[in-house]
Amino acid sequence: MKKSTFPTPQDAEAAFYEALEAGNLEAMMEVWAEDEEIVCVHPGGARLSGYDQVRESWAQFFGPGRRFKVQLSNQVVLSGMMLAVHSVHENILVPGEPRPRLPIAATNVYLRTGNGWRMILHHGSPAPQPARTGVESPKILH
Amino acid sequence: MKKSTFPTPQDAEAAFYEALEAGNLEAMMEVWAEDEEIVCVHPGGARLSGYDQVRESWAQFFGPGRRFKVQLSNQVVLSGMMLAVHSVHENILVPGEPRPRLPIAATNVYLRTGNGWRMILHHGSPAPQPARTGVESPKILH
Numbered sequence: 001m002k003k004s005t006f007p008t009p010q011d012a013e014a015a016f017y018e019a020l021e022a023g024n025l026e027a028m029m030e031v032w033a034e035d036e037e038i039v040c041v042h043p044g045g046a047r048l049s050g051y052d053q054v055r056e057s058w059a060q061f062f063g064p065g066r067r068f069k070v071q072l073s074n075q076v077v078l079s080g081m082m083l084a085v086h087s088v089h090e091n092i093l094v095p096g097e098p099r100p101r102l103p104i105a106a107t108n109v110y111l112r113t114g115n116g117w118r119m120i121l122h123h124g125s126p127a128p129q130p131a132r133t134g135v136e137s138p139k140i141l142h
Numbered sequence: 143m144k145k146s147t148f149p150t151p152q153d154a155e156a157a158f159y160e161a162l163e164a165g166n167l168e169a170m171m172e173v174w175a176e177d178e179e180i181v182c183v184h185p186g187g188a189r190l191s192g193y194d195q196v197r198e199s200w201a202q203f204f205g206p207g208r209r210f211k212v213q214l215s216n217q218v219v220l221s222g223m224m225l226a227v228h229s230v231h232e233n234i235l236v237p238g239e240p241r242p243r244l245p246i247a248a249t250n251v252y253l254r255t256g257n258g259w260r261m262i263l264h265h266g267s268p269a270p271q272p273a274r275t276g277v278e279s280p281k282i283l284h
Contacts, residue, residue: 039218044270046269047269079225080225081223082223083220083221083224083225089189105189107181107263109227121220123247123265125185125265127188127189128186128188
């Protein structure tokens with residue numbers, strides 16, 4: 001049974017990135033729905049599905065004591081009553097490195113459950129260039 | 143104004159992959175919602191947002207006359223009233239190549255509009271290994 005409740009998808013997203021920065025496996029898995037149909041694609045990684053696979057992947061990821069800061073930018077939110085889809089750029093700041101790494105484009109999907117919103121999908125992939133545009137600053141292509 | 147109507151997310155998904163195989167830009171853009179908040183991440187590419195950027199990216203992609211077959215596998219469907227999220231493996235078969243390439247993990251999101259379901263997000267990334275598991279054949283990790 002989950003201890004935390006996230007009243008909005010934004011609350012679940014904040015908790016996801018807090019757990020990521022803290023390297024806290026239990027806090028991370030609080031955010032995810034306990035469901036066999038959850039999906040996680042780490043940047044450069046295979047698609048994982050089901051609670052056990054997803055948990056195992058985060059346990060491995062947090063294992064080496066990796067710590068970093070994540071700044072989000074260019075958030076696009078697509079919301080329904082039961083599902084919410086957030087597209088964000090994750091800008092990773094590693095201690096000792098002067099500049100952020102190239103951003104990760106992430107798609108995060110949240111499900112409204114009887115006990116608040118939970119993550120059901122995270123799909124991250126390296127974005128090869130800085131954000132060319134966002135909702136804040138549309139670029140004219142033609 | 144869109145000419146086609148897709149009564150279900152599955153219909154929109156079928157039309158998306160038909161347009162992709164056919165290299166048909168107009169058919170491809172029929173599938174997408176005309177919205178400034180649509181998002182497309184091609185495998186290995188930057189995140190694109192807005193109808194014009196997404197259209198331009200498909201025009202470039204279809205330009206060199208690339209043709210291939212796409213077989214989908216390991217579909218996971220997460221559906222709400224207004225949004226549907228499909229996670230699939232795209233297995234790309236290129237003419238002249240004996241075997242499928244490594245799969246692409248794709249997240250496809252569809253929105254229910256006044257005129258049927260439309261794609262609002264496509265996020266593809268190369269999956270470095272064959273599907274380790276799927277809903278059809280869950281793997282025990284522990």
